[in-house]
Amino acid sequence: MLRTHTCGELTINDLNKEVTLTGWVQKSRDLGGMTFVDMRDRYGITQLTFNSDDNAELRAQARDLGREFVIKVTGKVIERSNKNLKMPTGEVEIKVSTMELLNSAKLPPFLIEDETDGGEDLRAKYRYLDLRRNPVRNNLVLRHKMAQEVRKYLDGLDFIEVETPVLIKSTPEGARDFVVPSRMNPGEFYALPQSPQTFKQLLMVSGFDRYFQIVKCFRDEDLRADRQPEFTQIDCEMAFIEQEDILNVFEGLIRTLFKNVKDVDLIDVPRMQYSDAMRLYGSDKPDTRFEMQFVELNDIVKGKDFPVFDNAELVIGINAKNCAEYTRKQLDELTDFIKRPQIGATGLIYLRHNSDGSLKSSVDKFYNEGELNKWSQMFDSKPGDLMLIMAGVKDKVRKQLSELRLEMGNRLGLRDKNVFAPLWVLDFPLLEWDEDTQRYHAMHHPFTSPKPEDIAMLDTNPGEVRANAYDMVINGTEIGGGSIRIHDRALQSLMFKHLGFSVDEAQKQFGFLLDAFEYGAPPHGGIAFGFDRLVSIFAGLDSIRDVIAFPKNNSGRDVMIDSPSTIAEEQLKELKISTTV
Amino acid sequence: MLRTHTCGELTINDLNKEVTLTGWVQKSRDLGGMTFVDMRDRYGITQLTFNSDDNAELRAQARDLGREFVIKVTGKVIERSNKNLKMPTGEVEIKVSTMELLNSAKLPPFLIEDETDGGEDLRAKYRYLDLRRNPVRNNLVLRHKMAQEVRKYLDGLDFIEVETPVLIKSTPEGARDFVVPSRMNPGEFYALPQSPQTFKQLLMVSGFDRYFQIVKCFRDEDLRADRQPEFTQIDCEMAFIEQEDILNVFEGLIRTLFKNVKDVDLIDVPRMQYSDAMRLYGSDKPDTRFEMQFVELNDIVKGKDFPVFDNAELVIGINAKNCAEYTRKQLDELTDFIKRPQIGATGLIYLRHNSDGSLKSSVDKFYNEGELNKWSQMFDSKPGDLMLIMAGVKDKVRKQLSELRLEMGNRLGLRDKNVFAPLWVLDFPLLEWDEDTQRYHAMHHPFTSPKPEDIAMLDTNPGEVRANAYDMVINGTEIGGGSIRIHDRALQSLMFKHLGFSVDEAQKQFGFLLDAFEYGAPPHGGIAFGFDRLVSIFAGLDSIRDVIAFPKNNSGRDVMIDSPSTIAEEQLKELKISTTV
Structure with missing residues (x-):
């Protein structure tokens, strides 16, 4: 190997070792008569130092290094005065004695850093540079x-x-x-x-x-x-x-x-039975990081002259815990959410279980307090809860309420990516x-x-x-x-x-x-x-x-290699096919 | 699992255990009031016994089992009277108490045994049956x-x-x-x-x-x-x-x-350098399980009025140890071998180092004993050796002699499949x-x-x-x-x-x-x-x-699934291509 160590392995235990490292210039900065270079490889980052007093020519070369230049350096592991304890290699630096430029680099079209300034298309075209970033690698x-x-x-x-x-x-x-x-x-x-x-x-x-x-x-x-x-x-x-x-x-x-x-x-x-998944979550792939199961209301809401419920095959709702304080605007947002074309619901009915224990619904006209109390019992609601109710054809309304349930899960922070519910x-x-x-x-x-x-x-x-x-x-x-x-x-x-x-x-x-x-x-x-x-x-x-190392975009194209592409007439002829575009 | 054990694991240490096995009927035979069935799975073969005296009905069912029927049996592990110590399971058998037929089987088109009677085409068509055979698996x-x-x-x-x-x-x-x-x-x-x-x-x-x-x-x-x-x-x-x-x-x-x-x-x-591989073996992938390196003779054979050598770019030979006794017929076979169209040489010259130490070549007319002695020295030949010599254009004659070298390696048993020369x-x-x-x-x-x-x-x-x-x-x-x-x-x-x-x-x-x-x-x-x-x-x-589990034949066809095949016009239309056959 061209190197004796990787950029991720030298620590305070390696002091005074003579080492050779290879990698990319992540960044560099000048300070007085010195240049500091962060050198990166797959394994980590190690700081290099170049001092004019020791070797003015070498230090001048270091000043000329651009981002992403590929270098090989030899030097001694020394203790850093300004330690960075967040990095495994942060207590040491390499006092460089010789350096070889293995390859130079044009300025990359976007920052090779954890947070980059490159848009999706640009990063796709230069996927080989995007792959240098830690999160992607x-x-x-x-x-x-x-x-x-x-x-x-x-x-x-x-x-x-x-x-x-x-x-x-x-x-x-x-x-x-x-x-x-x-x-x-x-x-x-x-x-x-x-x-x-x-x-x-x-x-x-x-x-x-x-x-x-x-x-x-x-x-x-x-x-x-x-x-x-x-x-x-x-x-x-x-x-x-x-x-x-x-x-x-x-x-x-x-x-x-x-x-x-x-x-x-x-x-x-x-x-879980498929049938239960559909009944309780409206989905064959329920997110069970949170409960918020569907409650079926047909038995208690029908026959009260509210046509939306009377004409529906299924009336179902969810209990959004501690959301009773939702404003009109927030409720309107939820209604807009379920009315989006990809969900396609027509309306949302709510029942607030106020903190004072009173119940307030958007259909008070049709249901009295006793009836709303029955709803509350079905939902096992407590003061502070908000019930969101939808009605419609069974299969459709389940899917729609499933979307609303997931949306509420998001809003309530119930879908933590570090929690796993198989x-x-x-x-x-x-x-x-x-x-x-x-x-x-x-x-x-x-x-x-x-x-x-x-x-x-x-x-x-x-x-x-x-x-x-x-x-x-x-x-x-x-x-x-x-x-x-x-x-x-x-x-x-x-x-x-x-x-x-x-x-x-x-x-x-x-x-x-x-x-x-x-x-x-x-x-x-x-x-x-x-x-x-x-x-x-x-x-x-x-x-x-x-x-995926080299994914394709939404049109099935690999924009880096520009594929698919036309092929030579000769090739089509040999294959005995022709295109009819 | 339907089974408690595989057909490869029960031994004398499992005596008297009640076990359930699943697998295929490899073969069965009747002996007096008993039927013996060899049951096979991926892991091995276990012998089952069915006794009329114990259960006449079950034994009758066992007699009806055909080759490759799939069964599940439960019974007790007992010691075999007639042990087969070549098999890991050969000391025991299962005295079957219950049997379930999981699937029947038509008579396979060829024997599912290490040595089969099925030809290549038939085995390719029924690859899933060929894969049942031990060597293939x-x-x-x-x-x-x-x-x-x-x-x-x-x-x-x-x-x-x-x-x-x-x-x-x-x-x-x-x-x-x-x-x-x-x-x-x-x-x-x-x-x-x-x-x-x-x-x-x-x-x-x-x-x-x-x-x-x-x-x-x-x-x-x-x-x-x-x-x-x-x-x-x-x-x-x-x-x-x-x-x-x-x-x-x-x-x-x-x-x-x-x-x-x-x-x-x-x-x-x-x-080895590529150039040495070509010079010494006439091949960039020499079989080094055996020596028999090329000897170049240009310096000592030219200028003696033998036109084949004088006109050749390169004269080279190999020393086939202990082949001096090759008969005229055997030498003719070698000449025929190198004259085959895929090799394309025109002739072969030999030099025998007889057991009495004398030298005899097929070109005695042109070379005297002193000259043949020089050849012998070049080949480092010993009494009993046979030198095979070819002449021609450098690249071609090297390839040709390389083929002959491999052929001699085969004939002399120098290419043992259990010896590995990387x-x-x-x-x-x-x-x-x-x-x-x-x-x-x-x-x-x-x-x-x-x-x-x-x-x-x-x-x-x-x-x-x-x-x-x-x-x-x-x-x-x-x-x-x-x-x-x-x-x-x-x-x-x-x-x-x-x-x-x-x-x-x-x-x-x-x-x-x-x-x-x-x-x-x-x-x-x-x-x-x-x-x-x-x-x-x-x-x-x-x-x-x-x-390869499912290989294709020399025409690139998978004869089992019959692929490639024509596709629907509709499919071609959607892909905007047409065939021009």
Whole structure:
């Protein structure tokens, strides 16, 4: 190595050592006849000193160093007169005797500091400079640590990491597949996997028993807020197990990660039925860092000639503790919040439980004090509380109130990024109705097994059939999901039928899997975690983009390398395709 | 878990335990009133017994079990009367009390045994069944172990695994790029990486210092003998280092793998100049499990009126120890071998050092005993040795003799798969002349640095310029290669110029990297190992296909899932492309 030590390791214990360091000039300042340079590398910052009295020429060279110049210095570790005890290296400095300029640097387009002045676009274009900043680098170091811990945990439980192919087959369900023309097979295409689902199931048929893979997956879809066309999954599958085994093994994974990476002991990983999650939180991924559960009011509010409630399928509310003092303006803000197009509610009704014990609602016209007292009892409200109530069609109003609940959680500071509330959500519906195509789709995927006792409803009441499917949620974010799979050809064929596949289509697309089920397929199931998302939660970040080394923007572009781009005519010709733009 | 134990763990120490096992019926046989079933899972085989006297019905069910049926049994561990000490579980059997059929199986299309009767095509189609066979499964378990060891070693040295993007940019050099049309950016394409080269260099510019990644790479090329369109690299890069540091760190990696995975202590990892490798072995990846180095004879054979030698640029030979007794037929076989079109030599000359000490050559007409004695001295031959000599144009004849040397190594049993001879080959040429395009190409890649003392020759004698480039070779196979990179914009631009890029082309394709070099790029270098190849060497296999879970065939097809395949017109339309087949 060009260096004897890194910029993060020298302390008072190294006094008088002759050392060689390499790194970048973070900043420098002159003071009398001296120049002080903060030199940075991945491991930390060390102060260098250059003194005109000792070596005027060297000191002059030091004065010429610009930000981000790359240098190699040799010198002696000495005690600092002006110690900085906030830094590990803050008690020492290097009295430099020789210096070599390894590379110069133009002035960076933004500050390479924890708080930078660079906008998002500029930082994306110069991602290699943004990655020099501590917060960004730390995210990737965290990601590395988490990946290592995942592998250690699963390897310790006899899981085998198997690489599944990236060049696979497009499916008719795969409207969001990226495809890859094959030069050797003109007119034909590979697809990039949205997940290694069928391959991991085949590995179970092969007897691999416990598989995992930290693997890139791909989805060519409109990139809403926080999606990336390529993303990383911790993909897992087990054979000869029941749902309980999966929940235990992967609860253990999450516990281990929190313990070993963040030194957080997860007290409890509660379990909740999907139906309860929807009823109590209006969401299949409730943020359980705070309570504020929904209270259903249909039974006590209907029949009092208030049309908004009388005409509603569902009247529900939440109790915002200690918010009774909310001003008119604050209440208007909340009403505006739920009326925003992406939420789309029409109105908000409130009930104040005043500090003097009196109750005051926005619908006093229709409800007397006795009735409001019943409301208060339902909410278990105390003086000082504010009840926020909405009404409408069941599915919609639950979603709307869920948004309001999260907003109130934010306003009340109940969503602390350093608090972690994991949760299993169980027993998802097998199918969900799609208005666009007017048919049922698999809520998880077509390989998910229905609960045996619900199979009979497939013909009569498909929407009510529950699946052996489960999600892991942390702080209101789904970080993983999975299911016990079908391992029986007849049941799998039945599922395909209900999903609108003809027998021929099913055979053409998934014949290899259906066939495999006939050669001795064991019971099996699995789970996949969104690794980007998991890392971002551990990092306390809202966006996955910050935990990806070279992310793409909302248009799927990498602005640093300027990709995607046009390709040469010659290349298109060889691939036997043409563009029709 | 459905089971209490695996099929590989019960021994004489578990006698009388009540256990539950799951697995596949490997085979069964009847003996008197009993049925014996070998049940298999990933961990081993355990014998089950069913006795008519105990439970006639259960025994009848056992008789009905076919090969590969999936079962769950409960019973007691008892001592076997007929022990099989070759198996870990061979001293016990399970006296089954209850059995559940988890899944039946059709008769597999080939035997699921170590030695199978299935041909390659059939096994490829039913890869999920082929993966049940021990040798195939063991390869993937080995692969998993090796990946874990690689990560452990590099993590221990502060390397960080960073995921680089899979959807990148096509380059004009990238004739072998797989491309991916972008739905969001019609008419534009991503490319799949042939390696993460530029990204890992940017990570060095970012200060990541020590990077690695076990990563899929892609190359759309004609699939010779043992290539796959997607393959896996151990990709590594370090900053603030010199070549010596890379050689030490990665020699350490290989040593650690051999020690921890195969319990082999590598004695020595010798280093050889590229020029010496070519001179002594006619190959840049010599198999050094055996000596048999080339001997150059120009000085002593020319000028004796033997036109084959007189007209040759180079006359070289090898000493095949103890082969003097080779018959005429055996010598003819060797001559036929080197005359095969893929080798293309025209003839072979021999010199026998007979056991009585006399010398006999196939060109006695031109050379007298005194002259042959000189040959013998050059070869350091002993009675019993056979010298094989070829003549021709330097580069060609070296390649030809290299093939013959390997063939002799095979014939003499000198290429034992359980012996491992690693080797660093150093100082590769920077450029190689390409007859097709009539210009120089980068031998390694365009980012490789020339030796400083050779830079001046770039203009005058480009073919002689040496690079800071190195390969690791094991047993005649290149398993890794790398270089110290250019980290200076001017030198990188000069390289692009010599590779035939215009300034505009270079900026358009690699502007981000050239720009990055101006913002403080540290000296850096790296290496990439072919992970598939490395695993296959550890497994003692000739083909990488056997260490890949779901490989593609020579036409780039996955015959199991039938991919690539045509895609729907609708999909093409959305992607704004059409096929021109």
